[in-house]
Amino acid sequence: MVEKEKIQKALDRFVKHVTSQAKRNLTNKDMNVSKKLYNSIKGEAKVMPNSIGLYFYMEDHGLYQDLGVKGKNSSSKAPNSPFKFGRGTGPKGGLTEAIEKWVEKRRFQFKDKRGKFMSYKSTAFVITKSIYSKGLKPTLFFTKPFQAAFKNLPDDLAKEYGLEVAELFKMSFKIDTK
Numbered sequence: 693m694v695e696k697e698k699i700q701k702a703l704d705r706f707v708k709h710v711t712s713q714a715k716r717n718l719t720n721k722d723m724n725v726s727k728k729l730y731n732s733i734k735g736e737a738k739v740m741p742n743s744i745g746l747y748f749y750m751e752d753h754g755l756y757q758d759l760g761v762k763g764k765n766s767s768s769k770a771p772n773s774p775f776k777f778g779r780g781t782g783p784k785g786g787l788t789e790a791i792e793k794w795v796e797k798r799r800f801q802f803k804d805k806r807g808k809f810m811s812y813k814s815t816a817f818v819i820t821k822s823i824y825s826k827g828l829k830p831t832l833f834f835t836k837p838f839q840a841a842f843k844n845l846p847d848d849l850a851k852e853y854g855l856e857v858a859e860l861f862k863m864s865f866k867i868d869t870k
Contacts, residue, residue: 699739703739704737706845710834754834757833759772760772762827769826777823791823795819835861
């Protein structure tokens, strides 16, 4: 019984460290405009008799921000991402809507050829078109703290449960790459 409690404490520390570092990274990378993603990052660990469960939760777009997205016409920004624009699996207009909100909150506007400021909607359209075509570069705001914390888990824990960082990461989020 003591062993189970020891494992639970180690995993709870793991979850707490990963979530706090991921939130810190969002803030440091100036990706915390609305705080929606920041506030959604949570995790839990469960120790069962023959297995362990690690569960992390965040807004869906957090995974895209973390792992990046291949563009419709180019994969150069996120060549290893499981996600790609143009598959038709996401909500129609979801990227455009999100970029419009981001542009307005940041009060960000491009200038046209005459030097006049473009509307937020026009600025968002230009940015959205570029992201859709070229992709979204991975920030690894979550992946890096996850991998670093994994290295600090007790060796016997990883061996006993046959844990590998890549599989544990996929399992923790149930990433669907269809």
